[in-house]
Amino acid sequence: MATREVGSEGGDGALTEQFVAEWRNAAYNCYSSGHKFCREVCPVMQVTRDEAHTPTAFHANVVAMEQGHLSIEDVARDYVHCTQCGACELRCPNTLFTGDFYRFRTRTVDLVKAVRALAVESGVHQPGWQRWNELTDERKNEPVLNGTPVSQEHVADWADGLGLPVGGETVLFCDCEAAFYRTSLPRAVARILQAAGVEFGLMREQWCCGGPAAEMGYVDQARRFAEHNVADWRAVGAKRILVLDPHDYISFTEDYPRFFGDDYDFEIVLVVELVAELLREGKLTLSAPVDRVATYHDACRLNKRKGIYEAPREILRAIPGLTFKDVDHVTQWSYCSGAGAGLSIERPDLTAEISRRRVERAKRLEVDTLVSACVWSERPLSEQGESQDVEVVDLMELVAQAAGLEL
Amino acid sequence: MPTVTLSDALLDELVQICGEEHVFAGAAARFNRARVPSPFPVHRWDEFVPDAVVLPTSAEQISEVVKLANRERVPVVPRAGGTGLTDGAVPLRHGIMVDVKLMNRILELDLEDRTVTVQPGINMLKLSEELKPHGFIYPDNPASYPCSLVGGRIGTSGWSLIGGRYGHTRDLVISFELVLPTGEIVRVGDGGGPKVRKSSSGYQLKHLFMGHQGTLGIVTEATLELVKRPEAEFSAFYAYPSYLDAWRATGDFARSGAATLAGVVLFDEWKLAYLRRDDEAYIPQPESVKAVVALALYGNDDEVRASAKRMLRLGKASGGTYLGDEISQGDWASRHDRYATPLHGRTRDGQVVPMSWHCEDASILYSQLPAVREKWHAIAAGLRERFDMFDDWGMFAYTNGAFKPWGDYLTEIDIGIWEMQWDDESWAAWVDAKREIARVALEHGGSISACHGSCREGEVDLVPEELGGGFEVMKAVKRALDPNNVMNPGKYLLDRAYEEDAP
């Protein structure tokens, strides 16, 4: 955009100063390398090719803020261009080759969150995100249906007829997108767990996990939501939380521990890993052939941010009748659906293009199905899949089918 | 604070040429295109900021931008990956930055005549990923293979880690289209046909338009060699008790005559000391290991196996200790990533600090390596003594010649610099040191740069000396092709071409 501006002296001095003090070392660590190994794996960068959207710039901006060349107003919009997929920070040699050695790695995702938070605190809002978080705050769940009412009253509608109790030692946390939009996923998960004899219940009042608010910079709100959910878990006696969405898994294993410290004593279990274990232990058997040719879309938050890529493949290989054409998970460090971290709210055009390219890659393998394990990826991927004749299904939906379960 | 010096009218024209969404005049867009990864005077950042950035999508757009720049006498600076280490893509006079990243398409894959034609914003690793299903690779393999782009490879005339076997950028680029400094679009290659590999028609313009650091035009399309993917890779790392033993072994490997030999690398004891700081392969090595030699082979399986055996016999005869498959294979595969690690940096009292990486890259004759090494380390020691912000990260020497990798070596001394500490005094000392490092290279019959180019502050002062009468030709060419000095002005002392008594 060719708007004319010159570097300004810096927005809210104190907030920015505090932020710079906290991020200065990390910023210089990248600035001192500046080699951009992160660039070609970035899903946004692959589309925009704009250097201002790279981790290099995200870090250098902090140095420039320290030097008084840039202000939060100058840079806030650039930080919208990130899905927090984690590719860049993993591929960065300062993580991949020396992060473990120095206990100091590149943390682009945390930096992006911190800058977004600084922007919010400084009163620089992105209109789409502001509205999204206001609505979430009102309704306690994300306004995923674009107009269709989302509310606490309906948060467990997806479970109608499944006979699930409230509470118990093990509780299934159902992501907002799954609870209100792709209800076939939580139904599949519930059926699978029931078939395998896993006892579990639901929360009394399940609010959004708060992760999206944290990702967009609305930190206080994220914390309030976390506090509510943890209080609810404690109230129903939960000790073990089953998670069916990778984004929630990040919230519960990274954000919540930061909020609550050592008091946070829950066991967080990813459903995909649990199902792989149930199959291994013979508690679940897949015998109904699934006649599809499929490839797997590595969910970014599992593959890149958590190193979880084997369990979904193990499950796919156990499905009878399925022809599985795999693309290795390292190649998939550069793949994404574009759905994460609010990009689809502020730049739906970019999300659509990132998804289009992902589906195109699947199409080249001559498959009819793209399997995902991330419910947030499934909406934009499905939209693109329609025009390219590739069906997008969730891994658990496929498992339910192979286990002969009715949804 | 830098102010935008371009007029609104001129910005409007850029928008008309490139489209609103491809013209940037905001502060962040400009500040983030001022720098490359080489040491940068962060305290003087605003001196190097472009006035506007364009991301064109076609040669025609670039041509229009360049014509506009000539009309208005505004500098134009080409930028590809922005990973160049001689500040080529750093604007010295502000102006319009032409960032070619958005031009990253593969235009034609010719499996019959074995070429691939691409736009300049494509990255080599990504290109090779696309070529893999067809059984090909594009083996221009600098350590920056995951991040530098084809346009920048041509702009610098780069060097490849496996160039001994497959050639360097100039051997792998067959022809290219470029926008001249006055805006005309031409194609240069070895001859007329864009896919011809060897021709004797006319001047050899391909070479002239490579490595000019964006001072003679902007590449908009390139036809590249399509190389059969190697069936086999072999790498071996050997330990030696002294530098001279390792140096002799390096010579033996390099002169072995094996056609599969992609490169030989010599690490000196400073480099080993540096690697012992944090590299899992070197931490457990006994102190008796003072130098390491690495080599790599690529090609058909039968050929690689046969020459690997020859190398293993040479290694044994040279008194080296084979470091095992895990290190040999693992370290070779990490050749891109183990370069610029800021936390390698140590203050004099051993504390960890983030340091930038200066990589000297002279071409030095094999016979001169031991002597140059001592002089360079002495310069680095002098810097560290004066300022607790410099750190000697040791030296590598890599075989330099394509296909005949024995005469000279790309020789680097890596110097860590704690850039949070820059001030005018330390910067001036650094520039002097760089000039001294370059002087040593010339005194020993070498060249200031094997791959990055030599237009940084300090070293550039010696370029006329290195090139002699050739520098006069350079000036004449520059003035003839760029009468208004708009293409990346200030680089390579080429302003001298416009002084009154210039040729």
Next chain:
Amino acid sequence: MIGFRLAAQRPPDPERITDTVVMRFEHIYEVDPNLMTEHTPQQSFPAWDTLRIVDSRWEHLAWMHDHFADSVVSGEELLREIEGEEGEEA
């Protein structure tokens, strides 16, 4: 084991390897934390993250081999072959 527990994320205590290097997890070296006290404090690093990075590094290296060639020839294997050949000659 599947499942995340915060209590399980605290890394084991370090064991000294060299003057400047320690080890907490088997085969994984770390800098002596005393070297990162003045200018660049270490980050909080849950165990899963260390292990993820180490695993990813090896996966990345394997990927790089595969990117450049169909197969990797083993020096150790060839050395054994050479020894055998030399034995026959002797």
